[in-house]
Amino acid sequence: MLNFLTRRLVAGLLTLFVSLFLMYVLVDIAIDPLADLRESTAPNKQQLIAARIELLDLNTNVVVRFLQWCGGVLHGDFGIAWKTGESVSDLVAHAIGSTLQLVTAATFLSLIVGVVVGIVSALRQYSAFDYVIIFLSFLLYSLPSFWVAVLLKQWAAIGFNNFLRDPWIAWPTLIAVALIAGLLWSLAIGGRAARRWQVFGIASAATFGMFAYLQLTDWWLEPKIGPILLLVMGAGTAFAFAAVFAGLHNRRALWASLTTVAVGFIAYFPMQTVFAMDIFSPDGNGASWFVLLLAIVAVAVGFLIGRLYGGPDWGVSARTSAAVAFVMAALIFVDQVMQVWGPYSRALGGRPIPTFGDRTPGLGGNYWVTVLDSFTHLVLPTATLVLIAFAAYTRYSRSSMLEVMSQDYIRTARAKGLPEREVVVRHGFRNTLIPLATIVPIDVITLIGGAVITEAVFSRPGMGQLFVKSLEEAQVDPVMAYLLITAGLAIIANIVADIIYAVIDPRIRLDA
Known part of the structure; x- marks a missing residue:
């Protein structure tokens, strides 16, 4: 493993250096930071041009400037956006934060829904459901993202906001x-x-x-989950996870999951007091880290409950109840966010689903209002990316599942008398993930590079918008910072894909 990582990192760094040099030269040729001054009618035009040439060091050879930029990067200095005087590090930090919010939500949802639907479609090959999914996946895959985005703005945002007038x-x-x-x-x-x-x-x-x-x-005006829906949804999740991961015949896993739901239901009430603590107030700090800590504790408690139920295969019970605990924690968190929907909606004039930006200027409010505001701004761009990516993941997972289920080891597993659930989940599903292990990391990095069209339609100040705006304004330092981050992450993504591939497929040896 160490030899593999060393070889790949060295090769990656060399590739990164060469690609950055080529891009620096190409960007230097493509942009003209003096274009506005050349067309200027100012009487001191020549003095302004000379001052900008000195500011940007344009008289220095492009190779020397590239090496100077590399030296600054090694010292943590990504340069300055000369038009605004802002630090490139600050610009990139805000842009990548906005993009990561979008990428995390879109990738998580599209991957889960796409893989599940694709596998079910494969298991129902040539059925009516299979034909419907094939039609939808090819339809969505062929649609341009800007067209989907515009339709969502019209019907999912404006239409829903109008619906809330008389829900x-x-x-x-x-x-x-x-x-x-x-x-x-x-x-x-x-x-x-x-x-x-x-x-x-x-x-x-x-x-x-x-x-x-x-x-x-009147749920549309005052949405909430509440203890009753929490209990019902949790019980449904427990049965579903137990059926998929362990089988309903595994009573220990089922009872461990239901016990986790009961513990989550009981914890719902004291958590209302916890969520009212000062750490979640407008002046509080570290609320996000505290929520993450609570999520880790919830998963650990679920795992412990499964472990306490014991049995010869206690690991299945522990993993199943831990997954149920995570869902219960997520539902409690969402319920708390929903509790501020009414004031939030009224503050926005009864139109809570925005069509542009990544936050509402001057909104104020506590941590929960901030989270809800981020969620509402994520709805439309996330839905756009999910619809497009869902189609691709559905096609990949369906074709992979069909190939896996026709293999000899699947027929052998069935001949041994294994239940169909175990054949599909343990033998089929794991091997279906092998092609996706190569695709998903690259897709994630591509999105981190910025969903340029989606961000443009919804005016999200992400990485894609930073790149386009910097090119238009002839600012080389932000462009190069963008290229450094995306190229570096692409190299890392390829290494991660190889490692995941080896973990999933035991036939692969990284040190071979």
């Missing part, structure tokens, strides 16, 4: 939505006709009941 959905519409949801679930679950009809009825009734509850309780 009432006609009952026939709710019935139609419930029937469509029931149909999709019945197609996804599959099985004999009687089973499909059973799933259709249960899913339709559950969907209609959920929307009826939201409508009759």
Whole structure:
């Protein structure tokens, strides 16, 4: 492993140096920091040009300037944006923070939804559900991101904000939505006709009941999860995770998960007092780190509960209950954020879903208001990236799953009498991830480089916008800082992809 990392890092650094040098030369050729002065009619035009040449050291050879820039980088100095006088480090720090928010949410959601839907589609090959997913994935994959972004701004933001003026959905519409949801679930679950009809009825009734509850309780104006929904959603999560990771026949894993839900339900009430502490006030510091600490504690408690249930395969129970604990902690966190929705919405004139920027200027409020404001600004750009990436991940995971499920070792596992759940989850799913291990890290780094079009449509001050704006303003230092970060992360992503590939596939040896 050490030899592999050493070789790859040395090769990566050499590649980074050469690519940065080429880009520095190309950027120097492409931009003209004197363009505005050449067209100026000022009487002291020549003096202004001379002053800028001296400021930017344009009389020095480009190779020397590149080496001087590299020397500054080695000392932590990325230069100055000469038009505004701002430090490039400060510009990049704000831009990459905004981009990381977007990338984290979009990658997490698109990967989970895309992989799950792709695997289910593969397991239902040539079914109606499979054809629907294939059609949707190719449709979304072919759509330009700017067009999706504009449609979301019109219908998901402006339309939803208008809906909040009179948040009432006609009952026939709710019935139609419930029937469509029931149909999709019945197609996804599959099985004999009687089973499909059973799933259709249960899913339709559950969907209609959920929307009826939201409508009759004015949930759209004052949304919250509350203890009852927390208990119901937690129990559903426990059964779902136990069924997938351990099988419902594994009673220890199931009871460990349900016990974790009960502990989370009890913890909900004292957590309301914890979330009212001064650390979450407008003047408080370290709230995000405190929330992260609480999440780690929640996962540790879930793992401990699974361990205490013991059994010969206690690891399965521990991992399952830890995953359930994470979901319960996330639901409690989301519930707390939802509790400030009413004041937040009223502060924005009843139009809480913004269509541009990454924060509301001069909003004020405590930590929870700040988090909610970040969430609402993330909704549209995240949905845009998720719809496009979801289509790609669905296609990758479906084709990979189909290939894996036709292998000899899958037939052997079935011949040994293993349950189908274990064949799919333990043998099929793990090997399905091998191609994604190469794709996902590169996709993440590509997004960190800036979703240029998406950020432009929603006016998010991220890395992509920083790059475009710096090029337009002929500022070489911010452009080179952007290229250094994206190129460096791309090299790291390739190394991480190789390591993940070796972890997933035991046939790969890094030191070979």
